[in-house]
Amino acid sequence: MKLTYPAIFYNHESEGCYTVEVPDLPGCTSWGETLAEAILMGVDAASGWVLDELEDGKAAPKASPIGDIRPEEGGFVSMLVLDMDSYAEKYSKKSVRKSLTIPAWLNTFAEERHISYSKVLQDSLTEMYQRENQAVCG
Numbered sequence: 001m002k003l004t005y006p007a008i009f010y011n012h013e014s015e016g017c018y019t020v021e022v023p024d025l026p027g028c029t030s031w032g033e034t035l036a037e038a039i040l041m042g043v044d045a046a047s048g049w050v051l052d053e054l055e056d057g058k059a060a061p062k063a064s065p066i067g068d069i070r071p072e073e074g075g076f077v078s079m080l081v082l083d084m085d086s087y088a089e090k091y092s093k094k095s096v097r098k099s100l101t102i103p104a105w106l107n108t109f110a111e112e113r114h115i116s117y118s119k120v121l122q123d124s125l126t127e128m129y130q131r132e133n134q135a136v137c138g
Helices: 035-055 084-091 104-112 117-132
Strands: 002-012 017-021 029-032 075-083
Touching: 002 035, 017 035, 029 035, 035 075, 035 084, 075 084
Parallel strands: none
Antiparallel strands: 002 017, 002 075, 017 029
16 A cells, blocks of 8 residues: 655754654654655654554544645645555564574573563564664754
């Protein structure tokens, strides 16, 4: 499924970045150091926003006509194209089976404590992901 949404872009020269807002997706904002990066980050943020809705059993929000979007002074509007099938294939909450290799002593440690390898790995990777994606413009 392909979707398009109008987005508002602002150039923050003093901060060296562009911000992007998707008005039809409340709270969906992102940024990039260049316009090209802001577009890619906007597509990623919007795709994640819509995927969350779809996984919760909701419909994707209807996009406003581009002519109805009015940016503040200095901003401009452009369309973002979302490839939801491709995005869901990479980032869906659906679990993916992975195998792992660890030293025997670490396996003994974990088994004695009834530690779930899947939970430890998922928690650790989630924490790393959140740390890397908390950067903000400026």
